[in-house]
Amino acid sequence: MALAANTMQTKNAGWQGLATLGVALLLAVAGYAALFVAPTEATMGLIQRIFYFHVPFGWSAFVAFAISFVSSIAYLRTRAPKWDWLAVSSAEVGVPFVTVMLVTGPIWAHPVWGIWWTWDARLTSTFVLWVLYVCYLLLRTLIDEPERRAVVSAVFNIFAAFDIPLVYFSIWFFRTQHPQPVLGSGGSLDPRMLDVLLLCWGASLALLALLLRQRYRVEALRWEVERLRLESDSRGSEPQGFAAVSNKGRSA
Amino acid sequence: MALARPIGILLAKELRTEFRTRELLVSTLVFVLIVLVLFSFTFDPTTAESRRFGPGLLWLALLFAGSLMLHPSFTREQSNDTLVALRMAPIEPVSILAAKILANFCFLLVAELVLLPVFAALYNLRIVPVLGRLVAVLVLGTLALSIVGTVFAAISSQARMRELLLPLLLLPLLTPALVASAEATAGLFESPPALPAVWVGVLAAFDTIFLTVTWLFGEYLLEE
Numbered sequence: 001m002a003l004a005a006n007t008m009q010t011k012n013a014g015w016q017g018l019a020t021l022g023v024a025l026l027l028a029v030a031g032y033a034a035l036f037v038a039p040t041e042a043t044m045g046l047i048q049r050i051f052y053f054h055v056p057f058g059w060s061a062f063v064a065f066a067i068s069f070v071s072s073i074a075y076l077r078t079r080a081p082k083w084d085w086l087a088v089s090s091a092e093v094g095v096p097f098v099t100v101m102l103v104t105g106p107i108w109a110h111p112v113w114g115i116w117w118t119w120d121a122r123l124t125s126t127f128v129l130w131v132l133y134v135c136y137l138l139l140r141t142l143i144d145e146p147e148r149r150a151v152v153s154a155v156f157n158i159f160a161a162f163d164i165p166l167v168y169f170s171i172w173f174f175r176t177q178h179p180q181p182v183l184g185s186g187g188s189l190d191p192r193m194l195d196v197l198l199l200c201w202g203a204s205l206a207l208l209a210l211l212l213r214q215r216y217r218v219e220a221l222r223w224e225v226e227r228l229r230l231e232s233d234s235r236g237s238e239p240q241g242f243a244a245v246s247n248k249g250r251s252a
Numbered sequence: 253m254a255l256a257r258p259i260g261i262l263l264a265k266e267l268r269t270e271f272r273t274r275e276l277l278v279s280t281l282v283f284v285l286i287v288l289v290l291f292s293f294t295f296d297p298t299t300a301e302s303r304r305f306g307p308g309l310l311w312l313a314l315l316f317a318g319s320l321m322l323h324p325s326f327t328r329e330q331s332n333d334t335l336v337a338l339r340m341a342p343i344e345p346v347s348i349l350a351a352k353i354l355a356n357f358c359f360l361l362v363a364e365l366v367l368l369p370v371f372a373a374l375y376n377l378r379i380v381p382v383l384g385r386l387v388a389v390l391v392l393g394t395l396a397l398s399i400v401g402t403v404f405a406a407i408s409s410q411a412r413m414r415e416l417l418l419p420l421l422l423l424p425l426l427t428p429a430l431v432a433s434a435e436a437t438a439g440l441f442e443s444p445p446a447l448p449a450v451w452v453g454v455l456a457a458f459d460t461i462f463l464t465v466t467w468l469f470g471e472y473l474l475e476e
Contacts, residue, residue, distance in 0.1 A: 076469060076472055125427075128424050128427050131424040132424050132425065135420050135421050135424060138417075138420065139407070139411060139417065139421065142411035142412045142413055142417060143410060143411045143412070144412075148410055151472050151473070151475065152407050152410050152411070152473060154472070155403075155407065155469050155470070155472055155473055156404075156407055156421065158465060158469055159400070159403070159404075159425060159462070159465060160425065162461055162462065162465050163425050163427075163428065166428040166454065166457065166458055166461070167427055167428050169428065169454065169457075
């Protein structure tokens with residue numbers, strides 16, 4: 001059994017290595033395209049190129065949170081642990097993606113607007129979004145019993161997801177100095193810029209998928225370890241060694 | 253409606269428990285007063301400034317008060333495991349939540365109505381001409397606070413560090429409600445007073461959305 005699991009892991013590791021290499025290459029190509037292929041923006045100059053990371057990572061973060069939201073509903077409906085793993089994995093990958101957006105934004109804003117940060121509606125609402133999912137991850141660390149944690153955090157996740165449109169709704173009523181969305185609002189974008197933007201989005205989505213898969217497997221193992229630990233606790237003194245051995249076997 | 257009777261009975265129970273001690277009511281009142289007074293010490297606002305910042309400050313204070321005061325709604329049930337008894341009753345689980353939301357709504361609204369004249373006096377605001385519309389905004393904003401506050405009290409009561417956790421979960425989620433209530437209230441103190449329809453709409457949408465979400469998913473929080 002343990003042997004079979006080990007060969008499986010070796011096989012997985014091979015695919016994992018290939019996938020990692022592929023994503024790294026894709027990111028490198030996207031980075032090259034953003035820096036050298038896309039035309040330089042007329043008024044802002046070189047600093048505008050940060051846009052090819054800022055926007056795709058923001059979009060991908062929304063994809064991650066959408067996956068998290070759907071998984072939380074699926075968990076409450078089916079009670080299959082895998083949905084909880086997917087919910088926490090995608091939220092935990094989405095948070096650093098929003099962080100990329102929140103960090104690259106001020107780097108761009110400082111030379112262009114002359115300030116690092118402004119309490120503009122869109123910036124504020126993205127910041128609130130980030131805080132909401134950090135709180136979701138925090139909540140999960142504060143509940144020990146795995147099933148309780150899954151149920152309670154799924155409900156919080158659903159509340160947070162329904163809150164996001166309300167938070168972003170405010171953009172239409174506050175005056176905003178953030179550049180308007182590039183797609184769907186008739187904004188003019190050079191076709192080459194759009195191609196590079198979409199390539200960068202593809203790269204960030206690939207990175208998202210890779211991290212998500214990795215994090216999902218970690219969560220599955222963590223669940224298994226917790227289950228074994230609970231099992232051994234309920235059986236008394238003997239299982240100490242059993243739990244230690246099985247943990248070791250799995251983390252190898 | 254099958255829900256109305258259990259909700260009525262449970263609401264009566266919640267109100268009776270609260271009015272025996274008046275914990276929530278008194279501490280909310282005192283807390284908001286302290287914040288209002290501390291604000292004028294910290295910033296030493298002129299009359300015009302206090303008029304400008306007053307509505308936002310009032311809502312911020314109420315939100316903080318709610319995030320600190322609402323957690324007993326569930327922790328109170330834990331000391332004697334009374335939530336188990338409530339769950340065993342042949343009623344829809346969501347009616348337990350609904351009764352607690354209504355009870356917290358009543359406490360907070362009573363506290364606000366008591367605070368209103370004091371607030372108006374401290375911040376030089378004329379509330380009498382806009383009283384009806386002001387109460388409407390208070391009702392919508394307080395409903396938002398009590399829906400999400402009660403549900404999150406159920407969430408945080410099942411975690412460690414629950415007193416600290418409730419504000420952390422509640423305050424970011426209530427951002428749209430805070431902005432909308434503060435803006436709607438501020439509109440009432442401009443000259444001429446006007447109730448901004450957009451913000452009332454946001455508040456109404458907030459209340460409707462989260463009442464529905466609670467109705468759909470709230471009962472999972474009450475499982476054993």
